[in-house]
Amino acid sequence: MEAARQKEALVRNLDSVGDGISDWWRVLYFGGNGTTTNASSCATCDPDGDGMNNLTEFLDGTVPTVPDTLSIFVAEPRQYLP
Ligand SMILES: [Ca+2]
Ligand SMILES: [Ca+2]
Numbered sequence: 261m262e263a264a265r266q267k268e269a270l271v272r273n274l275d276s277v278g279d280g281i282s283d284w285w286r287v288l289y290f291g292g293n294g295t296t297t298n299a300s301s302c303a304t305c306d307p308d309g310d311g312m313n314n315l316t317e318f319l320d321g322t323v324p325t326v327p328d329t330l331s332i333f334v335a336e337p338r339q340y341l342p
Contacts, residue, residue, distance in 0.1 A: 265293045279303035281318045289324050 266287050274283040276295040281303055283294030290301040300307040303315040310327035317324040 262293060265295075277303075280315050285318050 266284070274294070275281065276283050277286075277297055279297070279302070285294075286292070286297070286301050287294040290298075292301075297303070297305075299305060301314065304313050306313050308323075308325050308327045312320070312322065312328060314324050316322075317328070320328075322328045
């Protein structure tokens with residue numbers, strides 16, 4: 261049943277929690293069935309401590325379990341040009 265639930269979340273882009281993060285994304289990075297949150301997977305949580313909460317990571321397409329230092333460089337590339 262778990263696999264069927266995960267597939268449904270993927271196909272329908274469900275947001276069971278209603279916090280702006282799709283179930284499939286929560287399943288992908290935090291496991292479970294994507295319909296609940298915990299101290300790591302809530303929208304305002306920042307489990308990797310990079311200063312971006314999970315909702316921001318979801319919207320930006322970054323990884324919530326890996327600190328995103330790359331996005332700092334992508335944000336202001338002109339600073340490093342001559
Ligand atoms: Ca983060
Ligand atoms: Ca991150």
